[in-house]
Amino acid sequence: MTKEHIPFEELEFEDTPDPSHLKDCEECRKGWEIFSFLGFQVKSAPQVDVPPFFSQRVARLAETPMVSFAALFQRVAQQLIPVFVAVVLVSSFLLYSFTEAEPAIEDYASIFFEEPVLEDFSLEDVVDSLGVLPEEGLIP
Amino acid sequence: MAEAKTDAQLVKATVEGDPHAFEEIVERYQRLVFSIIYHYMGRRNEVEDLAQEVFLKVFRALNTFDATRPLKSWIARITANTCLDEIRKVPKRKVRVFADLGGDEESKIEYFYERFGQQSALTEEDVEEMFQLLEKLMERLNRKDKMAFVLRELEGLSYPEIAQALETSELAARIRVSRSKRRLQKGLEDILYSGKKRIDD
Numbered sequence: 001m002t003k004e005h006i007p008f009e010e011l012e013f014e015d016t017p018d019p020s021h022l023k024d025c026e027e028c029r030k031g032w033e034i035f036s037f038l039g040f041q042v043k044s045a046p047q048v049d050v051p052p053f054f055s056q057r058v059a060r061l062a063e064t065p066m067v068s069f070a071a072l073f074q075r076v077a078q079q080l081i082p083v084f085v086a087v088v089l090v091s092s093f094l095l096y097s098f099t100e101a102e103p104a105i106e107d108y109a110s111i112f113f114e115e116p117v118l119e120d121f122s123l124e125d126v127v128d129s130l131g132v133l134p135e136e137g138l139i140p
Numbered sequence: 141m142a143e144a145k146t147d148a149q150l151v152k153a154t155v156e157g158d159p160h161a162f163e164e165i166v167e168r169y170q171r172l173v174f175s176i177i178y179h180y181m182g183r184r185n186e187v188e189d190l191a192q193e194v195f196l197k198v199f200r201a202l203n204t205f206d207a208t209r210p211l212k213s214w215i216a217r218i219t220a221n222t223c224l225d226e227i228r229k230v231p232k233r234k235v236r237v238f239a240d241l242g243g244d245e246e247s248k249i250e251y252f253y254e255r256f257g258q259q260s261a262l263t264e265e266d267v268e269e270m271f272q273l274l275e276k277l278m279e280r281l282n283r284k285d286k287m288a289f290v291l292r293e294l295e296g297l298s299y300p301e302i303a304q305a306l307e308t309s310e311l312a313a314r315i316r317v318s319r320s321k322r323r324l325q326k327g328l329e330d331i332l333y334s335g336k337k338r339i340d341d
């Protein structure tokens with residue numbers, strides 16, 4: 001008789017331990033009965049049926065686009081990223097071109113104030129303009 | 141007859157946008173997924189929803205799948221993680237000890253044990269009831285031990301497959317399964333031995 005007890009936890013449910021040991025060892029015989037019962041419970045476990053058209057339904061569901069917030073955010077971000085990059089590029093180009101040729105102090109003034117136009121006129125022009133005064137009688 | 145495509149071919153075709161390829165993947169592994177969920181969760185009514193969740197996760201992650209590894213273990217892993225997450229969502233239940241099983245449940249176990257000894261045939265209802273009792277016994281196990289036990293003994297996965305599914309080593313998978321067996325056997329012994337003692341008394 002083997003003195004060591006059977007380590008049932010190391011056995012598969014299909015295994016059969018040494019029958020001579022089982023015959024002589026009461027403890028292992030009892031253990032074997034219970035182990036076999038456990039195996040019987042496991043092997044008798046019922047199965048669950050897959051409902052009809054499950055695979056088609058899941059495949060169709062998987063194909064439909066995600067409508068979660070994360071997906072929406074991702075989609076919007078994908079569309080906005082090129083626009084954002086373009087804005088950054090254009091603005092940095094414009095900034096660069098303005099800062100490249102810095103205007104002189106007097107040029108700044110010309111941006112805001114229109115330069116006065118100086119016309120040439122003579123004394124005769126002044127006298128002529130006086131000649132077009134309104135007639136005396138008409139003066140109030 | 142057209143030759144069946146390999147898993148790797150189906151994965152590639154799905155990633156490239158073939159809608160029928162994914163349907164074939166689901167067809168191939170739906171039984172495994174349903175079975176793991178049912179045997180782990182023990183409730184029929186939530187199996188379909190969870191199975192659907194599993195396959196949608198599979199679909200979304202297919203482009204990250206390493207085609208050199210077996211698809212079966214990868215799908216089993218996603219199923220196991222989905223079940224473990226689902227269990228985590230439920231407020232922690234009091235760990236059931238065998239002594240907590242009701243008197244009726246213990247009597248039922250004794251009844252089935254006798255039927256087993258007499259090798260009498262079981263009805264479909266008996267089978268269902270016996271599984272519910274086994275499920276209650278398994279509730280005492282650590283969650284990952286229970287999953288390893290289900291994958292090994294109820295789904296027949298190999299130890300390397302269980303190791304991949306639970307993201308652990310093969311040795312750790314073996315330890316989890318044998319620890320589960322030891323605890324279940326001890327629990328049954330306690331019930332059946334105390335029952336017999338009660339009868340003797």
